[in-house]
């Protein structure tokens with residue numbers, strides 16, 4: 001195997017403040033192999049082969065890289081170092097595909113769409129090594145050509161060799177400069193520089209404004225999406241602990257209680273994770289679940305029945321169920337898709353069985369019988385575009401479409417409506433998305449405010465800040481318009497951000513109903 005880079009996994013030493021490799025100076029001697037592609041070795045190293053296999057599954061079968069990669073790492077028996085290299089290569093090539101394709105297009109004499117898909121995948125892997133990893137150019141080139149020879153065939157290896165040589169003639173920064181020098185539209189420039197589809201750049205700008213932040217943060221937000229997120233763990237309260245995690249190098253979480261950061265490789269090897277008492281969950285998700293569980297209900301009222309309306313695959317449900325169990329409450333975790341409902345059951349397995357049940361209804365059917373307001377606390381973690389969790393799913397940004405957002409908003413509104421009818425008077429509903437898009441967040445709550453005169457927004461910032469351990473999070477959008485009694489509302493929402501809170505971009509609004517619908 002030839003990485004030729006002793007410090008290749010040391011992010012701190014090879015990245016500058018913007019999270020990029022400090023590239024070689026222009027004109028630095030590149031020591032390419034003198035051998036023609038046909039004379040080079042015909043075997044692929046295991047780490048690059050693994051990355052290639054994942055990229056193929058993503059392009060060919062619409063697979064999810066975060067599911068295929070661990071399987072492929074195990075199948076190819078990669079050691080920890082190779083697994084780290086394969087992960088960085090796979091995720092980097094997928095995230096930055098937009099930028100690499102633009103560069104490759106300048107180095108290929110035909111449209112990229114005319115190339116065979118496996119060849120294009122190999123070129124993207126080569127481009128990532130050359131432009132963003134501390135892999136010497138000769139190693140990036142030789143090993144990618146060997147990969148092509150062993151996996152695709154002799155034919156395309158000459159083309160790959162020639163194209164990657166061209167790519168290697170400039171640094172990443174120089175390519176970006178060339179690609180953007182005549183462009184005046186900021187969204188287009190950021191789209192290339194930070195490798196996001198243009199519509200997502202625009203959506204993020206809109207989102208920052210809608211949630212009261214400065215648009216000048218846009219570049220930081222886009223850059224944060226390209227950083228590999230640290231795995232967050234949570235010990236289910238009263239059920240698990242983090243002793244094993246800390247023993248194996250995990251660090252104490254700074255955002256929420258009972259949490260940890262884990263950077264020591266495959267979490268699947270932890271007994272506590274396998275037993276389901278410690279779970280992988282973004283710190284933002286933990287925070288919104290805890291905020292719902294801890295927000296005070298009017299004194300003297302019941303706090304026994306909790307509902308997670310959209311529970312699959314069960315991340316928040318397991319934390320809510322553990323908290324419910326500690327307090328003698330009961331969680332109904334609802335998920336209509338059968339295979340996801342199975343995942344919810346699995347995720348609840350470590351929580352005492354008398355504290356939860358799983359239902360498989362269409363969430364919109366809850367609260368249909370308005371005389372039965374059953375629930376004291378309801379989580380509406382609505383199906384959403386997932387624009388706030390792009391850093392965790394490297395290929396996702398290229399699959400999503402602007403129309404996805406519009407398609408989901410009707411369902412989001414209907415689910416929130418159902419929750420507002422199923423919650424008892426004085427109970428609390430949390431509306432949550434892992435998207436900051438205003439159409440999925442602010443607009444849905446505004447719409448509910450208009451439709452439900454009995455709805456009152458709670459002080460969401462206060463509730464969230466009381467469960468987190470860092471500096472208070474600034475409130476996001478303030479709901480102060482849209483209905484007759486609006487002036488009496490003092491509440492607000494919370495929008496978490498990867499570049500500010502180091503969490504997924506979770507949106508949360510807590511609300512209650514003060515009386516029956518008709519009032």
Ligand SMILES: C[S@@+](CC[C@H](N)C(=O)[O-])C[C@H]1O[C@@H](n2cnc3c(N)ncnc32)[C@H](O)[C@@H]1O
Nearest residue numbers: 310311312313314315316337362363381382383
């Ligand atoms: C954002 S995910 C929920 C994530 C989950 N709360 C967690 O923390 O693991 C949204 C879920 O809503 C489910 N869903 C879709 N349509 C639904 C409906 N009509 N009623 C209830 N849930 C629905 C989806 O299948 C998906 O599992």
